Structure formats: C-alpha cells, structure tokens
Amino acid sequence: MVKVKLFGIAKDIVSASYFETDSGITVNHLKQRIIDKHPSFSDLRSVLVAVNDEYALDDVVIDENDDVAIIPPVSGG
Amino acid sequence: MVKVKLFGIAKDIVSASYFETDSGITVNHLKQRIIDKHPSFSDLRSVLVAVNDEYALDDVVIDENDDVAIIPPVSGG
C-alpha cells in the first residue's frame, strides 16, 4: 500500500489528511479512483499528483516506496 | 541681479556654486550666456534651467526674485 497525502481542499473533500492505495497503479488511475470515490474532485479547476515531490505525468507508475500527494489548484503568494 | 545656482558638473565647469546674472532676460538667453562664457557646457548631453523649482521653457523671463538654477543631465537613483 502507498500512503497518498492530501492538502487544502482535497483534505476537506476526503475529510482526511491521507488515504492508502495500491502500488503499481498509474497516476492517471489514482486520479480516476479518487474522482470516482469523491465526485467533488471533478468540480476542481485541476487535480494533479506529485510523486516524490515532483509533478507526475499521467503514465507514471506509483511504486511502493514513493512519496505521493494529491495537489489541488495551488494558491500561494 | 539674480543668483543662479550650479550643481554637479555645472559647478565643476564654472568652479563656483553660483553666479549672478541680470534679471529680465529669458531662460534661453541665460543658457546662451553660460555656454558662451564656458564652452564646455556645449559638450553636455543637455543644459536645462529651473525657475522656482520647476523646469522652465526657453521663453520664460527671469524675474528679480526668482529662484534660478542650471540643471545639467541628472543621474540620481
């Protein structure tokens, strides 16, 4: 299992600061899963995934030891 | 007589911090006089005249009580 961190509105939607998912799936697959489970994600301006502190493309495969996070639209500054 | 203040390179050229001139002359006339007397002024990028703390046009007539200054090219900042 891989721990997926949640921030900002993503944390509010899931009502948790992280959830667990299978390793071996792609970034795209992870996004689909979370949108299926929490349809509010499809209302967001964007949903990105970070793997090991870098924005990850859809076809990246998530490994067991990866550091994974859901990145909702950022609004720093 | 009117006291004409000098700054920066103008002060160096004249070797004084001011000189005196007749009132009743125009700004243009004042410029001509100083260039005639100190030809180095014609080497400058510009020679402007301030009357009462404002840049003055060539046809402005200098009065007895005016505050007059020669403004060589500025370089603040």
Add this chain to the structure above:
Amino acid sequence: MVGDLIHISDKALDTQRVTELVASPAAGAIDVFIGTVRDSTQNKSVHRLEFESYDSMAIKEMAKIVNKASEKWPVIKMAIHHRKGVLDIGDVAVVIAVSSPHRKAAFEACQFAIDTLKETVPIWKKEVFDDGEVWVAAHP
C-alpha cells in the same frame, strides 16, 4: 545556502532579513516583492487567511523558480520566504528579493518569480469570511 534563501515558516517573515540575504557588492538593484493579507476580496470583508503548505515539494518548486530565473536574467541572488499557518490582515504572506547588476532584470525576475510561485508551488490559501470560508482558486 538554499536553507537561508528559500524558506517556509509558520512565524512572521522578516522582510529586512530577506532583503539582506540578496545584498551583494556586484548589485546595482534589488527588487523586493511583499505579498500582504488584504482586508477584502471581491468586495467581501476578509477575517483572516490560512495557508497550508506541502513543505518538501514547495521548497523544491521554489528552488526551481530561482534556477529558472537565474537562467533567464543576470540574477546575483534570489530569496523566497513564504509564510504558512493563520495570517491576519496586514501580515506578510510571501517575500521575494532579487539582486541584479541593473534594475530591469531585478524587476522582471522578481515578477516572474511571484507569477510562477502562484502557478506551481504547492501552497494553499483559505480565505475566512464572516459567513464561511473558501479555498482560493480551487474552482473554475
């Protein structure tokens, strides 16, 4: 030196210190951008802001901004300090300081940095109003 120049803090930012971090004998110009908490947005009165940060990734993304800016302009030094946690009206949310031999590059690199930070750095801002709260820019 990234630890000094790039920083996320839950304490008040020190604008003067961030500015001093980029000082250099080779610099003719320093531009400093300070993002402060406004008392209103879209004519609604704001009570406070809450910033949340994915620190490890945010630091990396801020370092990328410094590197990118240094490729595009003759940046001598750039510092980016971002606040997180609860901020009140007037508090400083972000300070970006850039030194350069000449002023045009300092302005352009600084503006590039704050523009890019708002697009790429994983930090989230919640505006708290009288009648609710909203994660800024979350929805189209």
Add this chain to the structure above:
Amino acid sequence: MVGDLIHISDKALDTQRVTELVASPAAGAIDVFIGTVRDSTQNKSVHRLEFESYDSMAIKEMAKIVNKASEKWPVIKMAIHHRKGVLDIGDVAVVIAVSSPHRKAAFEACQFAIDTLKETVPIWKKEVFDDGEVWVAAHP
C-alpha cells in the same frame, strides 16, 4: 505626509521603515526597489559615489512622480527616499516602495517611479575611480 513619504537624506536609508510607510490593510502587494552602489561600472572598479541634490526641486519632482503614478495605477501609497553625500560600495542610494491591491500595479508603478526619477529628479551622481572621477551621464 509628504515629509515622511518623500525624503532626501545624508544619512543611511532605512529600507524597512520606507516599506512600513506604505503598508495598508487594503494592500495585497508591496513592491520595493532598492538602488545600491555597485563595485564596478563598465568593467572599471568604483571606489565610491558622491550624490549631490537640489533638494527643494528634487522633492517637488519626486512628489510629481508619486502623483503621476497614482493617476496611472491604483497606488495606495508610494514612498521615495533618496540618499545624498558620499556612498560606499553596497550602500543604498534610493528606496522606492509602492503598495497596491494587486501585484501587477505595484510592479509597474515602482518601475515607472525609478525610471522617471532617473530622468527628471535633479540629483547628480559622481563615480570616483582609482584614476579619476566622472559625473554620470553628463556627456552623450
């Protein structure tokens, strides 16, 4: 308030204080430009700078810059402090701070202010080198 916001001093400028002068609850952005003394110009080593100012007129011209900027952009407050006298490498020659609701106006108004200051404000800078000195920009 012009006496605070616009100032010419023969003592070291206080960047932090100039920044605080423009702080406002309505401000989302403050841009601060700091002009510092470089150690070289056109590959020549600079020993020091000497600034001379026609104070009464310079203050008026700086006030015009603030007024002009406030017409062109939604400036909340703008402060311009200029140093005169002898400055060493690294010393601060000018500080311009601008607050605005949003960042784009703050950057643009600040850049306009320093660009215009260099064209219109009667202040003169002499660069002192090993082998002589020169009034900057005096000749074509």
